[in-house]
Amino acid sequence: MNTIDPRGEPARLIRKVHGRAASDGAGVKLTRVIGGPELPELDPFLLLDEFGTDRAEDYLAGFPSHPHRGFETVTYMLDGRMRHKDNHGNEGLLTPGSVQWMTAGRGLVHSEMPEQESGRMRGFQLWVNLPAREKMTDPRYQEFAPDLIPVVRPAPGVEVKVIAGRVGDTLGPIVQPATDPLYLDIALEPGKAWEYPLPEGHNVFAYVFEGALGVGEGDDARALETHEMGVLGGGGRLALRAGEAGARLILVAGRPLREPVARHGPFVMNTRQELMQAFVDFQEGRF
Template sequence: MSQPTPVDQNTETVAHSRNVERLVAGQPTSDGAGVRLTRVITQHLQRRLDPYLMLDAFGSDNPDDYIAGFPNHPHRGFETITYMIAGRMRHNDSRGNEGILQNGGVQWMTAGRGIIHSELPEQEAGVMEGFQLWLNLPANEKMGEPAYKDIQNDDIAEIQPNANVKARVIAGTSHGVSGTIQHPVTQPLYLDIHFSGPGHFRQSLKPDHNAFIFVYRGAVAVNGKNIPLKHMAILENDPQADGVVIETDDAAKLILIAGRPLKEPIAQYGPFVMNTQQEIIQAVTDFQEGRLN
C-alpha cells in the first residue's frame, strides 16, 4: 500500500456542518447464491438518497457465508461499485472482461444497456469484507455502452489531513486530491475514512447533494450526534451547510458517500433500474431473449 499524502487540513473549509437527519440500521439478508450480507440502503430510501439505489455491506470469516458467491446475473441502467476491504473475488462478464478484486481494490462497472456478470470468491477460507454500492445512471445514459474498470489498491489515492486521520479517495475530490473515478452528472464522492485515535475530518459538500455515512469500525459523531457501529447516518440537506465535520474519541472507520441527485423517475425490477415500467418490461424481455449482452 502506498503511503498517504499529507495534505493541509484547512483545504476543506467547513463553516457550517450538516446535522444527522436520521440513523438507519442495516437489515441482514442474503443475495446471489446465498451470500450473507447487510442491506443498508433499500428501495424505500432511493428517492431520499438519489442517485444511490442500494448499499450492501458484507463481512465474514466463515466461508459458508460467502463461498457460493454471485453466479451469472444481468444488470441494466445503473453502475455497481464494489469495494473490497479484505478477500479476493473474480469478475467475469458477457463483454469478455475478467479481473480479480482484492484487498483494498475497487471494481466500477457501468451496466448501461446490459451486461451479464459473475462475482465468485477466489478463496476458500479467511475473511471476506467489503461493500457494494449501486449508483443510478441518468436517463440519457441508461442504454449506453457497458464499461468495466478494475482499480487496484495502490492506484487509490490516500490522504492524511492530520496525524490520526487518513482517507482513501475512491471517487470525487477531497482536500484537493481527486479519485480515479469522476462522473460529471452524478458527481459521486466516495471516501473511506480511517481514524487511528481521537480526531476530526472535514469534507465540503454541495448543499443540494445527498450524503450519508456508514460506520464499519468503532463509532463517530456529527454535531454531537453519535453514529454507532454498523449504522448509516443520513446527513440533513441544509442550504446553510457547506459540508460535514466527523469526530471521534477513539479508533474508527467509515465510508462517506455523496452525490448530485438526478431527480428522475426510478423504476426497478431486481437487477434492472430504468425510468418507466415499460422500459423494465423491455429489459426483462431482452434478457429472456438473449439480447442483453
C-alpha cells in the same frame, strides 16, 4: 481545492439507518443498508450492502451469472478476493483494497465469485442510478488496484483513501459526470477530529464499519456506531470526531437525478414499459 468556510453551518445527522440482515446471489449473507424497507433509496443511490464474515459458508457460493441494466454497481473490497466475469469477455480479480465501478448501461450478464475457500471476506457493494439519457449506453468498467487509489493524511491521526471526488488537491480515480460522486474511506485514530467541505447539492451519507464517532459540533453532535448509517444535511461542512476506539467509515455523496424510477430486481429504468422491455431483451439474449 477543498476549502472550509469556518462560518459555514456544520452538516447534521438528519436520519439514522440500521442495516438489516439479508442474502443475495446464491445465498451470500450480508447487511442491507440502502434498498430495504427502512430506506428504499437515497437518490441517486439505490442500494448499499455490506458483506463481512470469517465463515466461508457465508460467502463461498458467491454471485453466479446474473443480468444488470440501467445503473452502475460499485464493489469496494476490504478483505478477500473476488473474481468477476461477464458475457462480453471481460474478466478481472478484485483484491483487498481494490474497487470496481461497473456501468451496466444497456445490459450485461456477469458473475462475482470468491477466489478463496477460507479467511475473511469483507467489503461493500453500492448501486448508483444512471440518468435516462445514459441508461442504454455501452457497458464499461473503471477498475483500480489499491496502489492506484490515492491515500492522504489531511490532519493528525486521519487517513483518507480517495476513491472518487477530491480531498484537497488529491483526486480519486473514478470519474462519472452524471452524478459527480464522492467516495471516501476514512480512518480516524481515537479522539481525532476532521472537517471536510461537502459537495453542494448532493445527497450524502456516512456509514461506520469500525468503531464509533460523533457527527457535528458541541451539543449538536450525534453519535454514529458500528454498522449505522447517517444521512447528512443542513450544512456545507462535515465535522467528525472519533470515539475512544477510533473509527472507520465510508463517506459517499452523489448529485441526485430527480427522475422517475421503475425498478425490479437487476433492472432500473424510468418507465414500466422500459422495465418490461429489459426483461424481454434479456430473455431473448440481447444483453
